[in-house]
Amino acid sequence: xxxxxxxxxxxxxxxxxxxxxxxxxxxxxxxxxxxxxxxxxxxxxxxxxxxxxxxxxxxxxxxxxxxxxxxxxxxxxxxxxxxxxxxxxxxxxxxxxxxxxxxxxxxxxxxxxxxxxxxxxxxxxxxxxxxxxxxxxxxxxxxxxxxxxxxxxxxxxxxxxxxxxxxxxxxxxxxxxxxxxxxxxxxxxxxxxxxxxxxxxxxxxxxxxx
Ligand code: 3NM
Numbered sequence: 001x002x003x004x005x006x007x008x009x010x011x012x013x014x015x016x017x018x019x020x021x022x023x024x025x026x027x028x029x030x031x032x033x034x035x036x037x038x039x040x041x042x043x044x045x046x047x048x049x050x051x052x053x054x055x056x057x058x059x060x061x062x063x064x065x066x067x068x069x070x071x072x073x074x075x076x077x078x079x080x081x082x083x084x085x086x087x088x089x090x091x092x093x094x095x096x097x098x099x100x101x102x103x104x105x106x107x108x109x110x111x112x113x114x115x116x117x118x119x120x121x122x123x124x125x126x127x128x129x130x131x132x133x134x135x136x137x138x139x140x141x142x143x144x145x146x147x148x149x150x151x152x153x154x155x156x157x158x159x160x161x162x163x164x165x166x167x168x169x170x171x172x173x174x175x176x177x178x179x180x181x182x183x184x185x186x187x188x189x190x191x192x193x194x195x196x197x198x199x200x201x202x203x204x205x206x207x208x209x210x
Contacts, residue, residue: 002110002130004165005035006181006209007202008189010075012142013041013052015195023055025198030065032202038090038189040075042144049077053084073112078104088112090133093120098127112167116147118157125162133189134158136170137180142191146170152183159184174204181209 009029016022026037039056041049053074060070073088074081078101081089088110089101096104098113105111113129115121116136124132136146137155150158155168168185173193180188188209194201 002165004131004167004187006187007034007205008036008038008167008169008187009034009194009198009202010038010040010189010191011056012191013039013043013049015142015191019048019052019055022052023059025195026056026059027063027065028198029194029202030060030063030070032199033206034070034202035065035068036071036073038073038075039086040191046077046080049080050083053080053086057084057086071110073110081105081109088130090114098124098129102128114169115158116150117154118161121158121161125164129164131165131167131186132158132162133167133169134185135168135189137168138171138176140170140192143170152179155180155183155185174201174208177205178208 011026013022039053056072071087073090074086075090076095078089089105090112091101092114101111110130112131113124114133115124136149139149140146158166165186167187167189168180169189172180172188172190177188
C-alpha cells in the first residue's frame with residue numbers, strides 16, 4: 001500500500017500565464033514541504049503539456065526538492081506521463097478506465113482515480129488503483145461543471161467503503177483541511193488555496209495537518 005503525503009498539491013496550468021510561473025510555483029511548493037505534485041492541464045494542448053511536464057521533471061531533479069524525491073502525477077494522460085517520466089497518473093470518470101491505464105503505466109507507477117459518489121467509489125475500489133479521490137467536498141470554482149458537493153459526510157462514507165488511501169478534493173483550504181482529515185481522508189488535494197504564496201501556504205497546511 002502506498003503512503004500519501006497529507007497535502008496533495010495540484011498545479012493547474014490554467015492558473016498560470018506561462019510555463020515559467022508554473023514551474024516557479026512547483027519549486028515554491030517543494031520548498032514548502034510538498035513531496036508530491038499533480039500536473040493538471042485541461043487545455044488539451046498535448047505539446048505544451050509535454051513541455052511543461054518535462055520542465056517539472058527537470059525541476060524535481062535540480063530544484064529545491066532535489067535530491068529528495070518529488071513524486072509527479074499526471075492528470076488524465078498516461079501517454080504523457082510515460083513520455084515525461086512521471087511517477088503516476090490520475091484519471092477521472094471520463095478518462096481511460098483504470099485497468100487500461102494500469103496496462104500502459106505498469107505495476108510500479110501510481111494510479112489514482114477520481115470519484116464523486118459512493119457508487120463510483122465502490123467501483124473504483126475494485127480496480128488496481130493505488131489511491132482514490134472523493135469530491136468535491138466543498139464548492140469549488142477550479143473545476144468546470146463540478147459534481148454535486150459531497151460534504152464531510154461524503155468523506156466519511158467514502159472512508160467506510162475503501163481501505164485504499166483516500167484523497168479529498170474540492171474547496172479545501174487551510175481553514176477546513178483539519179475537518180476533512182478528521183472525517184477520514186488521508187490527504188487533501190488543493191488548487192486555489194496554494195496559489196497565493198505557495199511556499200507559505202504549503203507550510204501552513206503541513207503544520208495544520210501534522
Ligand atoms: N476535481 P480547489 S474538485 C480538480 O470533485 C478538481 O473531483 C474535483 O480545486 C473533484 O482546491 C477539483 O481550488 C478542483 O477547489 C479543486
